[in-house]
Amino acid sequence: MTTFVDRVELHVAAGNGGHGCASVHREKFKPLGGPDGGNGGRGGDVTLVVDQSVTTLLDYHHSPHRKATNGQPGAGDNRSGKDGQDLILPVPDGTVVLDKQGNVLADLVGEGTTYVAGQGGRGGLGNAALASARRKAPGFALLGVPGEAADIVLELKTVADVALVGYPSAGKSSLISVLSAAKPKIADYPFTTLVPNLGVVTAGSTVYTIADVPGLIPGASQGKGLGLEFLRHVERCSVLVHVLDTATLESDRDPVSDLDIIEEELKQYGGLDDRPRIVVLNKIDIPDGQDLADMIRPELEERGYQVFEASAVARTGLKELSFALAGIVAEARAAKPKEEATRIVIRPKAVDDTGFTVTFDEANEVYRVRGEKPERWIRQTDFNNDEAVGYLADRLNRLGVEDALMKAGARSGDGVAIGPEENAVVFDWEPTMMAGAEMLGRRGEDHRLEAPRPAAQRRRDRDAERDEAEQEFKEFGPF
Structure with missing residues (x-):
């Protein structure tokens, strides 16, 4: 038995970026081959794509956890990792x-429309890409960035031009079966229709879609019966058709009361007041049904409704109804503003936008640094490698983080946290701290990379050191 699912919670995770490689080229008779570590591959994205052949969210109801593949790490000999x-x-x-709070993230309408629900993490740079004139042989590489993970909600709102609404067993499924090629389940008991049925109708030169929305009852807008589950499927429709049963066997109901109750539920649901309404008096093939239709039609017309009489069994009144709906749909389509071509909007970065913020977190007594670049750099750093830590410090300093901390009032020894509270890197700040290992000297420098001094310069430096030592001996005597 096919199950219809129109609302699911989906947990998506994009692929992580692959780590960069720290490698030195090794070849016989070439002891100084230089760095040749390749970059890591990009993690795979998670993308939602509209597919006309898909009509339900059932697959995601059974398998709500979806993850893209990770990027592969880089390798020596300048080999980059494979993208996820x-x-x-x-x-x-x-x-x-929607997100977990109910905020709309995307509305996917139209074949091929896409939305990236999770962005794959970028791959880390290998030491070959990190080499520069100052840092000729980096002994580290950058780590890959983790992919985005998100909990999202998918809601299906049927895309149809016409919505048939009414009490259970009012004959909506029968009407859609004779107006279009749709073959919904039809039976003589309430709540036969458990899923919205969609059909395509051709009336002259106009082709439109019509949806049979499952039966509504009093309290549907508050979750009673099936109404709350499927009221969302009427939101996109251009016209609402009230299907009234003129041959009901229930003594406590009549078509006009049914209309008032359904209208009240639509009002409580909200957002449908501007949709034109049409009333169809159904089942007039039954003698009592025709008599009741003749009695209530004047009252409905006085209310301003356009009224049609129809019978799905006898197939009467269907042509007039289909052409009337085609006219309303054509007017609604003509009234819609034409979609403009996609425009590229360029928003230049503000002159005073540093790309990060520094605030004092009184609760945790730390200075918190937030920004896309600092947080990404933190995730890319291997804190077990002193040289990598020094490179991070150098990047933060060039970005202006150290100056911003000074302006914010941070002093030596104060706690600094980079990133959100639940996943931050915290350290004691030293404005003059050395970057990386002791061998790095001043920030950004690496003594291993310094060019050898000429012989004459080495002699002058050695003579200067000897003269300085002799002067100290004369002044202070032997140590």
């Missing part, structure tokens, strides 16, 4: 993407 494979998730037309 993107994960493509097909979704039905009309899928709305």
Whole structure:
């Protein structure tokens, strides 16, 4: 039995970037081959794509956890790691993407529309890419950035031009079966329809879609019956069609009361007041049904409704109804503003935008640094490698983080946290701290990379050191 699912919670995780490689080229008779570590591969993205062949979110109901593949690490001999494979998730037309708080992230309408739910992490640079005139032989590489992970909610809102609404067993499924080629389940008991049925109708030169929304009852907008589950499927429709049962066997119901109750539920749900309404008096093939239709039609027309009489069994009144709906749909389409071509909007970076912020967190008594670059650099740093730590310090200093901390009032020994509170790197700040290992000397320098001094310069330096030692001996005597 096919199950229809139109709301799921999906847990997506993009692929992590591969780590860069720290390697030195080794070849016979070439002892100083230089760095040749390759870059890590990019992690795969998680992308939602509208696919017309998909009509339900059932697959994600059974398998809500989806993850793209990771990028491969780099290797020696300048070999870059392989990129992770993107994960493509097909979704039905009309899928709305929300976050856990209910904020709309994307509204996916139209074949091929895409939304990147998780961005893959970038790969780390290998030491070959980190080499420079000052740092000719880096002994470290950057780590890959973790991919984005998110918990999102997918809601399906049927994309149809016409919505048939009404009480259970009012004949909506029968109407859609004769107006279009749709073959919904039809039976003589309430709540036969458990999923929205969609059909395509051709009336003259106009082709439109019509949806049979499962039966509504009093309290549907508050979750009673099936209404709350499927009221969202009428939101995109251009016209609402009230299907009224003129042959109901229940003594406590009548078509006009049914109409009032359904209208109240639509009002409580909200956002549908501007949709035109049409009333269809169904089941007039039954003698009592025709008599009741003749009685209530004047009252409905006085209320301003356009009223049609129809019978799905006798197939009467269907042509007039289909052409009337085609006219309303055509007017609604003409009234919609034409979609403009995609424009590229360039938003230049503000002159005073440093790309990060420094604030004092009184609760934790630390200065907190937030920004895309500092937080990414933290994730890319191997803190077991002193040279990598020195490179991080050099990058932060060039970005202006140290100056910003001084302006914020930070002093030597104060705690500094880079990143969000739940996942931050905390350290004691030293404004004049050396970058990396002791051999690095001043920030950004590496004594291993210094060019050898000429012989004459070495002699002058040696003579200067001897003269200085002799002068100290004369002044202070032997130590």
